Amino acid sequence: MDTFDLHPDLVPAFHAILRKARRIVVFTGAGASAESGIPTFRDAQVGLWHRFRPQDLATPEGFLRDPALVYGWYEWRRAKVAAAEPNAGHRAIAAWAQTRDVTVITQNVDDLHERAGSSRVIHLHGSIFAARCFDCGAAYKLPPPSVDAAGTGEAMDPPRCAACNGLIRPGVVWFNENLPQREWAKAEELCRTADLLLCIGTSGLVYPAAGLPQVAAQAGAPIAQINPEATDLDALADFNIRGTAGKIMPRLVAAAMQG
Ligand SMILES: NC(=O)c1ccc[n+]([C@@H]2O[C@H](COP(=O)([O-])OP(=O)(O)OC[C@H]3O[C@@H](n4cnc5c(N)ncnc54)[C@H](O)[C@@H]3O)[C@@H](O)[C@H]2O)c1
Ligand SMILES: [Zn+2]
Incomplete structure (x- = not known):
């Protein structure tokens, strides 16, 4: 295993793999955004939310225990995502696909890759x-x-389903839930x-994705x-590049495209 800082181009073995690779899978987590x-x-444990654990x-x-708490947290996060822009890391991954077969598998619930x-x-x-109904699944x-995306959010009662009056929930996969089978x-x-x-930017702790x-x-x-x-993936990885997605990815993709 190689660990290096900021200079993928300084590790010849990695550079050779980068230039040769045709079918590339980019697996991203929260750090990519x-x-x-x-x-x-x-980092989301601010304001009202600092007393709560992700669980x-x-x-x-958690949703059934306190729907307004959970719904409000997701509405705050949705506002943040809607107000955000893709960063240099997202853009470099997209540019890579112009010359290689690149697929992104993401654990993120935002749309910044797209x-x-x-x-x-x-x-x-x-x-x-x-979003969908917690009870009947209707979209x-x-x-x-x-x-306010710049604020720290507050609890909010979820809307109700027009079909069955069930609670509306965010369309994300929660802990203790199954992943979508086809994906x-x-x-x-x-x-x-x-x-x-x-x-990129995943702690490697959340299974089965990890x-x-x-x-x-x-x-x-x-x-x-x-x-x-x-992270927990360090031991498995052949190359551990210590740095942020936005700083490393543009350089890495530039190095890959030299080949
Ligand atoms: N943007 C989103 O959609 C979002 C945000 C938070 C959590 N989640 C969900 O939470 C779960 C948490 O698992 P996870 O592994 O994705 O995230 P995680 O929060 O467990 O780990 C984030 C990882 O990103 C690293 N990181 C932080 N800043 C970085 C940067 N600028 N560049 C590269 N790496 C950076 C951290 O060191 C850490 O290892 C996921 O299932 C995901 O669905 C999604
Ligand atoms: Zn319903």
Whole structure:
């Protein structure tokens, strides 16, 4: 395993893999959107929310216990996402696809990869913009966010389903819930056939998504990781690049395109 700072071009073995790789899978987590101002769960513990753990805010049990608390948290996050812009990392990934077969598998519920121009994006954890009824599953069309994205949010009663009067919930995958089956199958297949897996801004703690790098490793793909901090994926990765997505990705993609 190689660990290096900011200079992917200084590690010849990695540079060679980058230039040769044709089928690339980019696996992103909350850190990929951090430089767009979308807080990771850890950073989202501000204001009203500092007393709550992700388990209180991102589980079906937490939602049923206190729907207004959970719904308000997601409305605040939806406003933040709507007000945010893709960062240099998202844009570099999109640019890479002009010369390579690049697919993004993301754990993020935002749409910043798409807005940066990536056309092949698999969302393992749903979308913050797709709401549905907790009881009958009917889709619910959300109005534009009414919350101040610059504020710290507040509790808000969820709307009710027109069909069954059930509570409306965000269309994200919570802890203790299953991943969407089709997306998961496609993600596994992509990891089995990739020439290179790049993990960006994910702590590697949230399963089953965190198992994808193992699928790629078993299939023999080299694995590189971009993260300013050490993570649970360090031991599995062949190359650990310590830095942020917005700083590293433009350089990495520029180096890849030299080949
Ligand atoms: N933007 C979003 O949609 C969003 C935001 C927060 C959490 N989530 C959800 O929370 C769960 C948490 O798992 P996770 O692994 O995605 O996130 P995580 O919060 O567990 O880990 C974030 C990782 O990003 C790293 N990081 C921070 N800033 C970075 C940067 N600028 N560049 C690169 N890396 C950076 C951190 O060191 C950390 O390892 C996911 O399931 C996801 O669905 C989504
Ligand atoms: Zn309903």
